[in-house]
Amino acid sequence: MNARQKFVSSVRALLAFLLTAIIVTGGSTAAVAADYVPISGAGSSWSANALDQWRRNVKQYGMSVNYASTGSVDGRNQFKGGTVDFGVSETPYGLKDNGVVDELPTRPFVYIPIVAGGTAFMYNLTSGGNRITNLRLSGDVVTKMFTGVITKWNDAAIAADNPGITLPDRAVVPVVRSDGSGSTAQFTLWMATKYTSLWNNYCNAVGRNECGQTSFYPTKSGMVAQPGSQGVSGYVAQKANEGTITYVEYSYALKTNFPVAKILNDANYYVEPTASNVAVGLLGAKINQNKNSSMYLTQELGGVYNSKDARAYPLSSYSYIIVPTTEQASFTAAKGGTLAAFSNYFLCEGQQQAEVLGYSPLPVNLVKVGLEQVSKIPGADTSKINIAKCNNPTFSASGENTLAKNAPMPDACDKKGVEQCTAGTGGATGTTSGGTTTGTTITGTTGGTTGTGTTGGGVMGGTMGTGPTTCDVDTGVCSNVKAIPVATTSNGWAATNWIILSVIIVLVLIVVVPPVVVTYAARKVR
């Protein structure tokens, strides 16, 4: 009895404690949340990984930010139509695409850069059963792959970029975006600027007369089109889809644990779109400084493409948020306050996470002008904006971009013409392609002494067993000739086909015949 009473009272005390805890915490969050109202945005999937992280982070302050990564074109259109409070896009309004000029919205707005990043080339390729993780490509080869000029991975042009890899005789399957996309716009602008004739020839061949920069990739047969960055990266990351390559922000490769191609820059080095390489690349970007222009703060990337710095990643660019500067219809001062606080967060604190996510933090000059733009949002609380507290890794006392200044020089093995590095790239770090090590360490040996089991040749020999192993004198790659599972039947109608067909016919007959016979017999009796 006594024990029971004790139990009951302790339960009561616990309940009371929990209740007060709930009331207290609930009350306190409600008090914070009262300052903020939910806001919603749509647009770029290129920068969606960063935005999603920031959205989760500001939840603790009671901010509720909804974001739909439906593509830059959709983001711009939704902002124009007034259905969202902010849009996110890699490209500004006012560009001509496929013969149509994207009109400016009637509501007043400004662009604010949100984050930098590199449009990476994520691929799925194996050789001798091992994933290739150290592919290198030069710009014209990339362009040729995405315009149907190069159709096989063992093309001489790709092999010239990759002296250390034995490339398989597989078809190149470019995976492009099916929706209107800022990634497509960035990629096509680069191709149209640097490889004008290749790109224009392709465009004309597939029936698009007006080429140049476009948000809608013109496809031809053999290509695969998927919606959103999640769609293209998810497609390439499917194990069976070997031979695929796509253009997508670097963070998606990190997320899916897939490698990206190192791209040749104008200093003849193959570089990966790491945060520091993107920061170096963007030193060449020209930012529109005319405050009266409708394009204020937008980017001009010609200098990035042609940067002579050995560390510069050529497909680096900024992504922009489009915010309204007046109260209008559903956009109230309360919403403006939340949007300004969110913008203040990602321009400042949020940038610290950019590198981990696969982006590159903004330099101090852009954060400074960005914060100036933030104060133009109606309802913005300018007292909370303080650039000194940002702790951004690019900031320095002298105003130089620390990240770019301290960026490591590329390895000697990343230079053009030199046998390539074996380290992995993108999300496939730490793994070294077996095929590559075979190629670099054992040249010209015969008899299959590859042995160690970690190399491509060793795995082949170990699993396939009996046949004679031969090693190519030139590449050093060993293969077990007899054991390669090649279908031996010709293309025509062979015996196996007859067997399969007859099995199916017999199966159908087993199902169909008895009822028919029974019905017939029953009728006869009657």
Place this chain on the structure above:
Amino acid sequence: MLTDTPRKLTIIRDGSDKVFRGVIRAGGSVVLIIMVLVGSFLGYRAAQALNMAGWSFFTEQAWEPDAGKFGIAAVIVGTILIATVAIIVALPLSLGTALFITEYAPRQLRSFLVSIVDLMAAIPSVVFGLWGFFFLQQAIVPVSRWISQYFGWIPGLGVTGVDPTDPLATTTVYTSSTFIAGIVVGIMVTPIVTSIMREVFSQTPVGEREGALALGATRWAMIRNVVLPFGQGGIIGGTMLGLGRALGETIAVYMIISPVFVIQPNILQNGASSVAALIALRYGESTEMGLSALMAAGLALFTMTLIVNFGASIVVARSRSGAAS
């Protein structure tokens, strides 16, 4: 000579009757009015595009509204192909499920199975899409490859641009196809088709069932001679309803297919198209003309779905339940 004249009937309805009739009539007419409004809205918004395209709207395959070159030939054919695959998957699956639930399953299991099937109908379309894209696609590609290798000679099952004897041949040509989208949509419409069939089968008169069994019929013979003829209307009606839903399925198809704007008759090959997926893909990023063209495509889909559903109701009405038995 006396002639019989029919007695005049006067119906006196009391208040509650009148209210009931009024409510029912209002409900019925509201449905019709909404349908007409949807149709006329689509027609009004589509007028600009239809005027520009003229009759070529029905024959043109490309979809470039801003260049003035657009038509629904490819997307409508794609929609029909996906819906056909879906029905081929869904019909046997739901017929079997419905028969098992009503005739074979133990009584205790029955209500559990019914709620499982109904629960399946409640799964959001996007979940089916994710499942199809990330899981089913990889699993189904070898099947597609096998079918095209051995039955590629049948028109529609072939795949171009790949050599099946080459072990390094890319398997991407088998992905994002009409076939995969059709299977996913088929699985999506199965629950609704199943529940309609099950409902009709369970209404088979007990007397007729018992009569058949008393005459010595096995359970299967009873099903064939009593349940199936009785439920014919339900089978056709359920299938047609499923077809209507399959024609309009959007997000799952949008996530799986790789859109192409040429007629793609090879169902196993990469590249498919559907009106609903096209609208989902393009509505947010269209110009005024593009939007009008999408409305026109929507109108075509709307009309087609109406025809299918009216066809279904005519078929169901003709074969009144139980009429054939």
